[in-house]
Each structure stands twice: as structure tokens, then as C-alpha cells.
Amino acid sequence: MPTSVPLTPSTDWVELSSTDEDWDAADPELLSTMLVQLHLVRAFEEEVLVLASQGLIHGPAHSSIGQEGGAVGSCLSLRSEDQVTGSHRGHHQFLAKAFGHVAPKGIDPTAELSAEIRDVLTRSLAEICGLTAGFCRGRGGSMHLQWEEAGAMGTNAIVGGAVPQAAGFAWADQHSGTDAVSVTYFGDGAINIGSVLETFNLAAAWKVPVCFFVENNHYAVSTTPEEATGEPRLSARGIGFGIPSWSVDGMDPLAVHLAMEQANAVMRSGGGPTIIEADVYRYFHQNGPFPGSAFGYRTKDEEKGYRDRDPLVRVAANLVRRGILTELEVSDLWSRCKAIMQEIAGSLLEPDPDGKPGANRYKRELLPDPEFVDVGVRGDLSELDGVRYMEPGDYTGELVSKKFVDVVADVMHRRMEQDDRIVVMGEDVHKLKGGPRGATRGLKAAYPDRVLGTPIAENAFVGLAGGLSLDGRYRPVAELMYADFIWVSADQLFNQVGKMRHMFGGDSPVPYVLRIKIGTGTGYGSQHSMDPTGILATAAGWRIIAPSTAYDYIGLMNTALACDDPVAVLEYDSDLYASMGDVPADDLDYYLPVGKSVLRRAGSEATVISYLSMVSRCLDAVEQAGVEADVIDLRWLDHASVDWDAIGASIEKTGNVLIVEQGAAGTSYGAWLSDEIQRRYFDWLDAPVARVHGGEASPSVSKVLEQAAIAQTADIVDALVDLVKG
Numbered sequence: 001m002p003t004s005v006p007l008t009p010s011t012d013w014v015e016l017s018s019t020d021e022d023w024d025a026a027d028p029e030l031l032s033t034m035l036v037q038l039h040l041v042r043a044f045e046e047e048v049l050v051l052a053s054q055g056l057i058h059g060p061a062h063s064s065i066g067q068e069g070g071a072v073g074s075c076l077s078l079r080s081e082d083q084v085t086g087s088h089r090g091h092h093q094f095l096a097k098a099f100g101h102v103a104p105k106g107i108d109p110t111a112e113l114s115a116e117i118r119d120v121l122t123r124s125l126a127e128i129c130g131l132t133a134g135f136c137r138g139r140g141g142s143m144h145l146q147w148e149e150a151g152a153m154g155t156n157a158i159v160g161g162a163v164p165q166a167a168g169f170a171w172a173d174q175h176s177g178t179d180a181v182s183v184t185y186f187g188d189g190a191i192n193i194g195s196v197l198e199t200f201n202l203a204a205a206w207k208v209p210v211c212f213f214v215e216n217n218h219y220a221v222s223t224t225p226e227e228a229t230g231e232p233r234l235s236a237r238g239i240g241f242g243i244p245s246w247s248v249d250g251m252d253p254l255a256v257h258l259a260m261e262q263a264n265a266v267m268r269s270g271g272g273p274t275i276i277e278a279d280v281y282r283y284f285h286q287n288g289p290f291p292g293s294a295f296g297y298r299t300k301d302e303e304k305g306y307r308d309r310d311p312l313v314r315v316a317a318n319l320v321r322r323g324i325l326t327e328l329e330v331s332d333l334w335s336r337c338k339a340i341m342q343e344i345a346g347s348l349l350e351p352d353p354d355g356k357p358g359a360n361r362y363k364r365e366l367l368p369d370p371e372f373v374d375v376g377v378r379g380d381l382s383e384l385d386g387v388r389y390m391e392p393g394d395y396t397g398e399l400v401s402k403k404f405v406d407v408v409a410d411v412m413h414r415r416m417e418q419d420d421r422i423v424v425m426g427e428d429v430h431k432l433k434g435g436p437r438g439a440t441r442g443l444k445a446a447y448p449d450r451v452l453g454t455p456i457a458e459n460a461f462v463g464l465a466g467g468l469s470l471d472g473r474y475r476p477v478a479e480l481m482y483a484d485f486i487w488v489s490a491d492q493l494f495n496q497v498g499k500m501r502h503m504f505g506g507d508s509p510v511p512y513v514l515r516i517k518i519g520t521g522t523g524y525g526s527q528h529s530m531d532p533t534g535i536l537a538t539a540a541g542w543r544i545i546a547p548s549t550a551y552d553y554i555g556l557m558n559t560a561l562a563c564d565d566p567v568a569v570l571e572y573d574s575d576l577y578a579s580m581g582d583v584p585a586d587d588l589d590y591y592l593p594v595g596k597s598v599l600r601r602a603g604s605e606a607t608v609i610s611y612l613s614m615v616s617r618c619l620d621a622v623e624q625a626g627v628e629a630d631v632i633d634l635r636w637l638d639h640a641s642v643d644w645d646a647i648g649a650s651i652e653k654t655g656n657v658l659i660v661e662q663g664a665a666g667t668s669y670g671a672w673l674s675d676e677i678q679r680r681y682f683d684w685l686d687a688p689v690a691r692v693h694g695g696e697a698s699p700s701v702s703k704v705l706e707q708a709a710i711a712q713t714a715d716i717v718d719a720l721v722d723l724v725k726g
Contacts, residue, residue, distance in 0.1 A: 009239040015247040016262070018255040023318045026254060030076065032324065033106035034253050035315045036333065037072045037099050041092045042312060043337035044121060047345050048091070048128055048142075049289045054360065056349075058130055061142050064092035066283035069311030070215050071096040073256025074183065074276070077264050080104065081180040083151040083169040083471070085162035087215070089282070090155030093185045094145040095124060101150035109325060109333045113340060122344050129348060131366040136505040138368045146504040153470060154504060158495050159220075160186055160193035163212070164460050165496065167203045168467020168476075170210035170273075175449065176473055179268040181209040189220025191234050195491065198460035200273070204241045205455065207272035211263050212243075214277040215250065221286045222297035235277035243273050250278030251309040254318075281306035376506015377540050378565045378640060381594055383509075387562060390590035391598070392551050398585040405577040407550040409434055409441040411557050412477070414588040416447050419475070422561065423468060425452040425461050426479030426515075436481060437517065437577055458485050462514070463492035469512040470500055475561065477513040482524070483532040483570075486516070497566050498541035509564035510541075513557075518612070520662055520710055521574035526698035529706070531663025533611070533637055536568050537672060543567045543594070544637040546611040550581030552635060555592030562591070570637075575613035595636050597643035599650075603628030605724045607650040609673070610660040611637060614711070618660050621716035627724050630654060637669065648681060655686035656723050662711045664694045690723045692716050 045065045052061040075096035086093035102116035127134025128142045135147045143157035156162035166184030173180040203210050225232040238245030246259040263274035285292050292298040319325040352361035416422045430453035434441030444451040454461040465476035500510050519528045547553035560567035606629040610618045615633045622629045630650040659670040674689040692711050699709040
């Protein structure tokens with residue numbers, strides 16, 4: 001017979017409940033503030049539903065009515081420097097954190113509300129209404145509320161999307177020498193999301209002070225945890241990751257507060273992450289003013305059972321029982337909260353002359369200017385003012401020949417030496433003598449606390465880096481081992497990092513560098529060989545650089561690391577990493593300007609446009625074809641940074657254009673570039689824009705089929721001959 005030994009978890013998992021003694025011992029100011037915040041959030045949410053019923057809320061209004069106890073109870077233990085992220089149902093989370101910021105000493109339920117509290121309510125409602133007075137100037141609406149000053153770093157419309165970022169804030173807190181913590185709120189549906197579970201593991205491995213606060217309202221729209229998971233006690237997830245976890249009644253704000261105090265004690269003392277599962281209940285459906293029973297997925301008896309445990313009633317009853325407030329004072333507080341919200345909503349409205357009698361619209365002067373639509377997609381690059389630009393022809397000193405991949409490591413070493421905000425992370429970047437290709441050679445030994453070897457969890461570490469960049473104290477450099485992994489981390493790259501600045505109003509810098517190795521030609525097959533340029537270029541917010549020489553890599557990487565926008569750095573593995581190139585012998589501090597291409601060869605018969613390793617192939621092809629051509633190395637590939645001046649000047653001279661890329665036709669960057677050229681320069685073209693690109697299929701492992709799938713020098717020669725001499 002085998003021997004079976006029961007195992008015990010390596011961490012605590014407890015259910016916490018408050019007692020009458022806890023209520024009697026609670027500070028009257030704490031309970032009074034709790035009551036005011038609960039009433040304000042409830043009155044706020046009811047007013048949002050009123051506006052929604054009048055057709056004045058564009059988009060969803062995910063009410064938190066019934067769930068206020070979790071947010072208010074937890075945020076009372078937080079300070080302004082603590083940072084929170086929220087969910088799509090995040091009004092209560094945002095308001096509770098903002099109230100604590102503007103009124104850190106509490107709120108008297110018998111006194112008039114301060115101007116600061118009223119301002120929070122006004123700006124929050126204006127944001128949900130899509131008005132310029134909102135915290136994000138109307139861009140965030142109901143689901144993207146952010147006020148960095150208060151530590152409210154952003155609610156999030158993607159289920160579980162903000163969780164990795166919260167780990168980034170926590171890492172920044174920890175490594176800045178503070179005892180601040182991060183709290184990320186999400187629901188029972190999000191706890192099954194891969195990025196959430198990846199972040200559990202990463203936070204536990206690195207012991208960062210982040211609290212994963214699960215608002216279990218029992219319905220992911222209409223699906224229950226019992227249907228969606230084999231273990232509906234969601235805080236049990238913590239055991240598998242070694243994370244201390246609490247289960248608490250979220251309808252009891254004091255119990256939530258006590259659980260958060262215990263979690264804070266763990267996190268602020270260096271104990272790493274925590275999990276709190278709060279059993280809460282949304283009184284209404286996923287969106288709008290109707291109960292879930294109206295849609296048939298829950299019963300009226302169930303709804304009544306939770307309403308009978310309403311957190312507002314529970315806190316008020318204990319305040320009255322202890323003689324801290326009278327029932328009349330509680331009633332008066334609710335009346336004043338309702339009146340304030342009606343007054344605030346009214347200040348945003350005016351009669352609608354085109355509507356039915358009694359209909360309202362928003363005041364015209366509060367609506368955003370349509371010209372604001374794209375402002376803040378990226379920054380104005382003023383952070384680069386005063387840097388030293390130096391093109392290859394401007395350098396007069398000694399040159400040395402170096403391998404491209406060695407230059408990658410050299411420039412990173414130099415920048416980390418001079419800027420202690422730079423943090424490098426990725427899979428194996430800390431080992432193997434500089435990662436799988438040697439691109440981070442020597443960095444771990446020199447900067448052990450800022451070179452982070454990650455688990456194989458792209459969504460987690462790419463998102464954590466996003467949190468670091470939004471936090472602002474560090475400048476992350478995340479490495480993807482292969483370009484195809486952008487799909488693995490797509491939510492964090494495209495929905496989160498690329499949209500952050502614009503979505504939250506346009507003012508928040510997002511200094512983020514993403515190093516992407518392109519494995520085309522390495523024999524790694526269909527899932528490791530893509531050219532991601534065409535995909536990345538579709539995502540507004542990202543800048544893209546494509547260095548084709550070692551000299552350019554230094555200048556472009558320096559610019560990327562100084563830029564306050566997210567920058568993707570494309571690095572070609574097979575053709576470029578092993579190539580040799582001339583670089584300054586003793587200068588790693590020059591920059592290359594944003595949006596500036598370089599002319600690699602001059603000619604009058606054709607304009608050849610390319611990037612990365614295909615530039616050298618184009619130069620060879622021009623010689624073989626006997627064509628006099630301009631060969632333009634783009635260097636900057638994002639839509640905002642293409643050097644149209646250089647392209648236009650060349651096309652005016654040659655009248656013929658050939659765009660060359662190695663990647664597959666389906667994800668082609670050249671397709672967009674060709675369309676744009678023909679719209680901009682149609683009158684100068686003597687022939688349609690010609691293109692060279694790979695085949696439809698992704699490259700295969702077979703060397704023969706791989707070579708057939710990607711563009712070759714011979715393809716460029718044929719295209720040039722057809723274009724110019726055909």
C-alpha cells in the first residue's frame with residue numbers, strides 16, 4: 001500500500017467576520033466616515049441611473065449599488081500614496097479612494113460636505129457623462145476613471161485587464177523604499193482570466209505588496225462561480241500561489257476594513273501579496289436599472305436576502321445603537337446626499353430645445369471639442385528637447401567594428417549606468433550570459449535589482465511593466481523573446497499600454513520600451529517567425545523603431561529610452577544580431593531624431609523603401625538589377641513618425657516606388673504604406689506602387705519552405721526590373 005501524507009498549505013487562508021465587540025470597539029470617526037462614504041456612493045450611483053434612464057449616459061453604466069461595502073471598507077485603510085486599479089464596475093472603488101485622498105481625517109456626517117468632496121463628485125459624474133470637466137476630460141466615461149494624484153490609477157473595461165499593472169505599482173512602491181501598497185479590484189469572472197492568475201504567480205515570486213481584492217458578486221453577467229470554476233471559494237486560489245488570503249462578508253464594511261488592515265500589515269512589512277475575497281451583491285443587472293431577476297438568472301427571494309443585509313443599513317444601525325448618531329441624523333444625511341447629487345447633475349444640464357417637454361441635454365459649453373479627438377494619443381516629444389542628435393555622417397571620431405548584438409548590450413549598460421530608473425525584464429534576461437542571444441550581457445551583474453528574470457507569463461510581466469510606466473518612477477524595458485508573443489500579451493500591449501495616455505485624458509506619460517526579437521530565418525517555424533510591424537502599426541499610441549545598423553541602434557535606443565511614449569524596438573535575430581558594423585569607439589550617448597529616415601543610396605530611377613535586414617538586401621538588389629535608385633531606410637515605422645518629407649522628395653524625383661518587406665502578406669506593413677503613398681503622391685507616380693513581401697503562409701521549419709515563404713534578394717531584383725525596365 002502506498003503511503004499518503006496529508007499536506008498543509010504554506011500560507012494562511014481564513015474567513016474573517018466582525019463581532020459585536022468589534023463594532024463596539026470601532027472608532028466613532030471611522031464608522032461615521034464609513035457611513036458618509038457609503039451614502040455618497042449610493043446617491044451618486046442612483047443619480048447615474050437617473051441620467052441613464054433619460055438617455056444621457058452614452059454607453060454602459062455598470063452600477064455598484066449593493067457592492068459599496070467592499071470598496072469603502074477596504075479603502076478606509078489606504079493612504080493617498082497607496083494605489084488602486086478598478087474594474088469596469090468601478091465607480092465605488094474610484095470614489096472611495098478619492099474621498100480618502102481629499103478627506104484623510106474623515107468626514108463628519110452632521111456637517112456640510114467640503115468643497116473638495118463636492119469637486120470629486122462633480123468631476124466623477126462629469127466624466128461618466130463624457131464632459132470636459134471630468135477627470136479624464138470625458139474620454140474615460142463610466143469604465144475608465146483615473147485620478148493619479150489620489151492614487152486612483154484607472155478603472156478598466158477589460159475584465160482583469162488592470163491586474164498586472166497593479167503589480168507594477170507595487171513593485172515601484174517596494175523598490176522606491178516606501179511601505180505603500182497597491183490594491184487591484186476585480187470580480188468573480190476575472191479571477192479565471194489568464195493574466196490575473198499569471199500576476200498572482202509573478203507577485204508571489206517577487207513578493208510585491210499588491211492586494212488582489214475579489215468582489216465576488218456571484219454573477220459574471222449571469223454565470224455563477226459554481227458554473228465557471230471547480231472551486232467556487234475564490235480566495236482558495238491563494239493557497240496554490242503561497243499568498244495569504246481572507247474570505248470576508250462584503251456586506252459588512254467593518255469586516256472588510258479589518259481584513260484589509262490585516263492584509264496591509266502583511267504587505268507593508270515585506271510579506272508580499274495578499275488576496276481578499278469579499279462576498280458582495282449587485283442589486284441590479286450587469287448594466288442598467290433592472291434587477292437580475294427580471295432576466296431570469298436569479299430569484300427575487302435571493303435579491304431580497306441581500307437587500308436585507310444592506311451595508312448602509314448595517315453601519316447606520318450600529319452608529320445609532322452606540323449613540324453616535326440618531327436615526328434623524330442618518331435620515332438627514334441621506335436626504336442631503338441625494339440633494340447634493342441632484343444639484344450636481346442639474347449643474348451639468350440645460351433644457352433640450354429639440355426634445356420633448358421637460359427633456360434635458362448637457363450644457364453645450366461642457367461638451368468636448370471634436371478637435372480634441374486625437375490629442376494625447378502620443379506626447380509632443382518635448383522631453384527630447386536639448387538631446388544631442390548625431391547622424392552617421394556627423395561623427396568625426398574613431399570608429400570600431402562591433403557585432404550588432406554586442407552593441408545592444410553596450411547601449412543598455414550605458415543607459416542603466418546613467419539612469420537608475422531603467423528596469424529590464426523578460427524571460428532569461430538575467431542568465432545565459434545575457435539571455436538567449438546575449439543582448440543583455442553583463443546587465444544582471446552590474447544592476448542586480450533592476451534586471452528581472454520573469455516567469456513565462458507575457459501578459460503578467462508586460463502588464464507589470466505597463467504599471468511601472470504609468471506610475472512614473474521607473475522606465476521599464478520589457479523583452480519579448482519572439483515577435484509572435486505579441487499575440488500572447490496582446491491585451492496588455494494594445495488595450496492597455498498603447499491606449500493609456502489617450503484614454504485617461506492625454507496627460508499621463510507612458511515611458512515604456514518593448515524590445516521584440518524577430519525570428520524570421522532562424523528555422524523556428526510558424527509560431528516564432530513573424531514580422532510584427534504591420535500589427536504594431538495598427539495600434540495608435542505605440543512608436544516603432546527598426547534599426548538596421550549597429551550605429552542606428554545606439555541612437556534610436558537612446559531616443560526610445562528618453563521618450564515618454566511607449567516604443568517598440570524591432571531587432572532582427574538571424575540577419576542583424578551577428579552582423580558587424582562601425583560604431584563610435586567612445587560615444588554611446590548620441591540620439592537619432594524621431595521621424596527621420598536615412599538615405600542609404602541615391603538614384604533617379606526608383607524609390608526603394610524598406611527597414612531592418614531588408615535594407616541591405618535592397619542595396620544588393622539595386623546593384624544586381626543595374627537600377628539607379630534611392631534606397632530609404634525608414635527607421636521609424638509608426639504612422640505618426642514616418643518621414644514623409646524624405647519619401648515625397650524622392651518620389652518627386654524618381655516617379656517609381658518599390659516597398660520591400662520580408663514578412664507575410666496578411667500582416668503586411670507595406671500594404672498600409674502603399675495605400676498612403678498613392679493617396680499622398682498619386683500625381684507624381686509613373687506607375688502603381690510596387691511591393692515585395694513574403695507569402696501568405698507563415699514560415700515553416702523546413703529550410704526550403706521557410707526560404708520560399710519570405711522575401712529574398714532575387715525577389716527585389718525582379719521587382720525592380722519590372723518596375724523600371726519592364
